[in-house]
Amino acid sequence: MKSVTSKGKQSTRDLILHALKASAQCNIEVLADEADVSPVTVRHHLNSLQAEGLIEVESVRRKVGRPYYVYSLSEKGNELFPQKYFSLTNRLLEELKDRLPPETVNEIFISLVERIMEERAGEFEGLPFEERLNYVINLLGKEGFLARWEKMADGRYQIIEYSCPYISMGQQHNEVCTLDKQLMISVLGTAVEQQSCMLHGDDCCQFTLPLRPADIQINS
Numbered sequence: 708m709k710s711v712t713s714k715g716k717q718s719t720r721d722l723i724l725h726a727l728k729a730s731a732q733c734n735i736e737v738l739a740d741e742a743d744v745s746p747v748t749v750r751h752h753l754n755s756l757q758a759e760g761l762i763e764v765e766s767v768r769r770k771v772g773r774p775y776y777v778y779s780l781s782e783k784g785n786e787l788f789p790q791k792y793f794s795l796t797n798r799l800l801e802e803l804k805d806r807l808p809p810e811t812v813n814e815i816f817i818s819l820v821e822r823i824m825e826e827r828a829g830e831f832e833g834l835p836f837e838e839r840l841n842y843v844i845n846l847l848g849k850e851g852f853l854a855r856w857e858k859m860a861d862g863r864y865q866i867i868e869y870s871c872p873y874i875s876m877g878q879q880h881n882e883v884c885t886l887d888k889q890l891m892i893s894v895l896g897t898a899v900e901q902q903s904c905m906l907h908g909d910d911c912c913q914f915t916l917p918l919r920p921a922d923i924q925i926n927s
Contacts, residue, residue: 718869719744720752720853724780727762728788732777753778759848761787786851787872800880816882820889823850831894840864843894852887859915866891868905868912877906888914 717725719742726733726741735753739746756762761784768774804812823846831842840856843866847854851872858864873883884906891899891914900917903909 719748720756721870723749723752723756724761724784724787727778727780727784732765732779734775734777738778756784760784787853787870796876797879800876800882804880812882813885816885817889820886820893823890824893836895839895840866843891846890846894847887850886850890864916865902866899866914866916868914869910871905871912874905881906887912 722742723738726738730737733741735746735749738753739749742749753762753764757764761781762778763781764776764778766774767777803815807815827846831839834842844854844856847868852868853870854866854868856864856866868887871877871887873886877884884904888899888901895916897916900915901912902915903911903913905912
């Protein structure tokens with residue numbers, strides 16, 4: 708039975724990920740049916756997802772005929788979806804906020820970003836701007852965000868997040884919403900303006916970089 712999804716609001720990539728989450732294993736034909744696209748399109752997305760380490764593939768042998776492949780979410784892929792530890796994390800944050808002033812709670816989240824940056828020191832500082840954008844998209848992916856960047860007609864850049872691992876948590880603790888933006892600022896070395904947010908009912912979180920690359924001073 709086909710699962711019920713809101714296809715109009717989800718990208719093909721998301722539909723594939725959700726189909727793999729709903730079933731232990733899926734072949735290309737099932738995924739094409741779930742996403743309502745051709746098997747060729749599904750293969751393209753599966754190759755990208757496999758390159759990102761989000762899915763695993765297994766060859767299944769038949770008694771007659773050639774083997775076929777089935778796909779499933781990897782451990783990293785499963786982390787894109789809300790987990791059972793949400794309730795515990797929510798309670799811990801509530802306790803933290805009850806015991807500490809708001810300024811201290813915000814400092815803790817800033818320190819978390821600083822810790823992530825310390826772990827990645829030397830990996831991005833000398834990169835050209837667009838390579839930094841690739842780096843930040845990859846970093847966001849490691850933190851559970853599905854995102855991409857694009858260059859706009861006026862020469863500015865924007866980052867679009869179309870899946871957030873903290874959306875359920877952020878509805879009660881909006882402090883967690885600062886994590887992704889602070890990561891962008893730390894890697895790109897420029898201000899970042901947010902135009903839309905999924906917590907406010909938008910389809911995606913969209914960020915614009917107000918400075919053109921030629922105006923940005925990058926320390927090598």
